[in-house]
Amino acid sequence: MGSSLSSESNEPQISPEIENLEQRVEELYLEDAVSPLSLTNMPDVVMSEILGKLDIRAVQILRKVCHSLRSFIDDTRRNGEISSIKLITNPNSINIVYDGKYEVIYRKHEVGCLVEYQKRAKLFRQETCYEMLLGDLNLILGAQKTLLKMLGIYLREPSTPFLPFLKTFLELKPRPLSVETLQIEVGNQSEVMDVLPYLEPKKLKNIRIYASCGRNELMEIDRIVELDQWKMAEKVTLERWIHRKHFVDFGHLKEVLLSTYQINSEELIELKEMFLNSSTLQQFLFPYLDLHDDQNFLHKKNRYFRTKNSDSDVLNVRHIPMNKIINFNRLKISEVPKDKVIEF
Secondary structure, eight states: OOHHHHHHTTTOOOOOOHHHOOOOOOOOHHHHHHHOTTTSOOOOOHHHHHHHHHHHHHHHHTTTHHHHHHHHHHHOOOOOOOEEEEEEETTTEEEETTTTTTTEEEEETTTTTEEEEETTTEEEEEOOHHHHHHHHHHHHHHHSSEEEEEEEEEOOOOOOOOHHHHHHHHSSSOOOOOOOEEEEESSSSHHTTGGOOOOOOOOTOOEEESSSOOOSSOOTTGGGGGSSSHHTSSEEEEEOOOOGGGGGGTTTOEEEEOOEEEEEHHHHHHHHHHHHHHHSSEEEEEEEEEEEEEETTTSSEEEEEEOOSSSEEEEEEEEEETTTTTEEEEEEEEGGTTTTTTEO
């Protein structure tokens, strides 16, 4: 028993100062271990990984949380994968729709811009809706690494100042915007020229031009048809009335839908000759309102003509009076019914 007491008395004693120091070190370690992390103090590598797992809707919401997150997202230029963007202007708002399902509304407010998404809204003071929208658009398009399948611009507000803002935005981009299909509602040629020249000609395949606000009067296209974007396109939809002198400017295309108010026999014969001499045209669809076939060009519902650059192709001109449509269509000679005559 004495030996046991002796061994205990020989153990080194820890001073109170050392015990207090060890306790404080442990407290500091625990404080550091359990301190709450927030998005603003996470390492850049972690934040980049988080952003990479978010869709564009979530990134746009996150970008509006605070200035530090907005700056980080803009600097990292997240790799977005957007397939379509629609811009819709209204008298008091601009709507932007991503991929047909994520819609953000930029609504004019007396002190700035009210941004709405899924019944949530945030007011940005002393900022215009154009500035807010183009700032967001710059982030998205700047991060876009893949081809944008469709860009739609719909002007539901006559004489809107939006297009000049958009033109300046596109002019300042370091390279033309890569878009496969442009779909635009406009009132005149100048509005098309605010957008079309700033798209990458080698990527643009499909141009669709519609009348905005029901204004389907005659539209000049003399500047449009001189653009590389027009000359390198494959498909054009033009639901605006144009002068017949421009028919020749469609000969390089593959598919055309051209609405017209009135068409006559002379114009139909001109279109037939253009088609027969074209090596690319596959279809020319012609909806009309008024037909004057004084030369009886459409005396048959279907007519067939041999093309001038291929022995195996024929042109089929089909008239559908009930729908007021004339369809010029390239067929293989084997597709022509045996009881039909192929004209020269």
